Amino acid sequence: MRTPAETAPNRPAAATGDGFPFRVAVVGAGPSGCYTAQALRKGQPDVEIVLLDSLPTPFGLVRYGIAPDHQGAKAVSRQFERVFAQPGVEFLGNVSVGNDIGFASLLENFHAVVLATGLGADRQLAVDQDPDARVVGAGDLIRLLNSDPDALLRHRPGGLESLGTEVVVLGTGNVAVDVARLLSKSDLDLIASDVDDDALRAVAPSPVRTIHILGRCPSQLAKWDASMVRELAQVVGVQVNVDGTPLPGEPTNSPRTTVNVRFEQVPASIRRHGGRIRVTTHRAGDSGQVGHVDADTVITALGFESPAAHLARSGGLDAPNVFRVGGPATGRLGNLAENRKLAADTAKDVLAFLRGQVQPRRAGLAGLRDRLPASAVDFDAWRRIDDAELRRARPDRCRTKFTTRDELLAAAAGSAAPPSTPLATTGPSTTQEK
Template sequence: MAGGLKAAIVGSGPAGMYTAGALNSKCPGCQIDILDKLATPYGLVRAGVAPDHQTTKNVSRAYDKIMENDNVRFVGNLGLGDDISIAMLRELYDVVVLAVGTPKDRTLGIPGEDLEGVFGAQTFVYWYNGHPEFRDAVPHLDITNAIVIGNGNVALDVARVMLRTPKEMAQSDLAEHAGEHIFSSPVRTIRIVGRRGPEHAQFSSKELSELKQMDGAIPYCDASVIPEHFSTGDKKTDKVVNTNLDLLREYSKNVPAANDRKLSLDFFLSPVAILGDDKIEAVRLEKNVIKDGKSVGTGEYVEYPCDLLVTCIGYEMTMLDGLTIEHGKIKNTEGRVDDGLYVVGWAKRGPSGTIGTNRLDSQAVVDRILEDRCDDTGSSKPGPKGLDDYVRENKIQTVSFEDWQKIDMAEKESAAGPSPRRKFVRKRDMLSLIRESNA
């Protein structure tokens, strides 16, 4: 393909970064601007990955390499919708790729979901990871009993982070304000609740095994719900599930003492009502059985006291600049939304997979882009220069990759002890640092 293609990628998380890397390598001479509403790049690597999973966050080093190419720019603090429209981006660039994720928590759809003390996973995770838009989302953790709805790794993350001790989190990048609440919380019991059985849970064995390494809490599971063996004929699936079942059997032998904090892994329960006046006081759950592969209510109920409920049941797309939303994602055909407009990552396929899943997915969409535009002989669109003119005319303070490196260095230099960084959690503080350093 001829050089000169000008592309804007909206979103600098894994999907956006892998798209930039693939486009840069497969289309020599292209110009790529990576836009993000935040002043910091890399999306969920910074704001979604658990703060005590620093090894996972090391993937950002590969993204740094992509950013070091002269034809690739980071343009932070430029929000889609708030600062610039898709229509304007399509006027400026030959190709616009939306890598915006799925920014809305799915709801339970039950009475009481609007009570104080009920949070979606994204809100809670962004809060303890220091996302600027969620700095004040959780006002306190003066609670005794918490329930986490969901049987995936995010549910494990939420419960584990809430139960870790200061010593255990010393090498993490847990946001300072969140640590103050978490470490002083009087929480005694957290239940992770799933509507199906242990064999259907989506926990990774690595994350499930981390629970036995916690200093400040005892994991427990009722042995009666754990099947003796699980087999589908798929060796890879069977290995993961049976490893998980072995871990749950190990946890079932735990006998928490009266003064121990307890993490209970509960199954075959579906929340049907959140109880309380102004704030949550309890959750009513229906007992389930599995019939024909589906979870079916029995009409028998239990109620558990609860001061905090976090729902980890997935995410979905919200309305975006007039685009069609279908089944919780942007309507597309193999990543193509319209002429010159594409989508990657969760916004394309839904909230599924790991960080690495986005790599192959993004490469496939880049191949589609190059097929669609294989006859291009150059571009008359303004691209990066046009964006710079637009930003200047609208008096928007954008953040370059060099600016981000200054934020990054300041966070690392202000870290306490073995922690890798002390995060800025206010955008205004980041922008002030940049203005002062550039003065």
């Protein structure tokens, strides 16, 4: 019986001679990278695929970007686990391309390279603002509540400060709704989640009392899914008002949290005012109609910046055998359905390129072995992390994640994880009300 590689249309003979006619490296093991690997294997079952990630854990946005109370969406990782279980598909975590391994090494050892690095830091708001005004990125906040070790490390030296009782969220996408929902939920609402309880109690010792969501667009152009807003309105104890009109939800005479959504509000400045923060806005299309909202913290949910600079500086990114998917291709994160569609299209492009010409011999993973850091994490090591996190789950939580790279690497090695470094907090540290 002939293999799929032998029967593929217009496909030159295999050049590697060891069962893998093509070898593809995917930089980034988040949903875009995993969906790409899945689609590549569907189109060419005998392609070797190596997914590299700077974090010790796979799944990227699924693990650290999807809100911790949306476990249904996070369950897509089970699909990805089946891809990694296939022979010839490898995960290499705790490996930074551009630092630990040069990009040139990937081009030297693989027939094609797919950039699936997602996007970096939260996009900054380009308005006049006091440098010491409390402005927090929504993406960074979600990563904190998901136990992202790098996000926690950035905040650990000075500790996490309470966001206060009243916050402003700038932006009307799904991430803005995620933030509002997580900051307004009680402990009972978070049962079966994998929220980082220590981080949540630091930034929101109790559910935030008032959340103002400001969008510069008209209501019909909001980028969030309507179902997300309905879900927020259905949280017990939460009242959502859109331009002054209450949304139907759980009835309550004294809401725990009030969410006020206002559209066509263009931020003009963020200034310190009377010990708090004042966001000055003007009506879209009318710079003379000025208003303001006072709060304790401003949270920006405006999208994300381009990928890490160290990879952007690498040579060879514009080579014909380098492809982009997800954030590096579109400039936005997108949802899982969008990522899957884009990954399928990218996989078709990769395979069409590889089948269009005779490919030289490439070593693939074997060519990287002596260049990998000793602390690289393979998929078996990730399973040890996964098992350990499930075993240490706190009551009412589906898992309790390790919060530092040292803990993750210790679990990957199968040894007892070192004690967690306490996360310093400022302000009250009482548990959220029931």
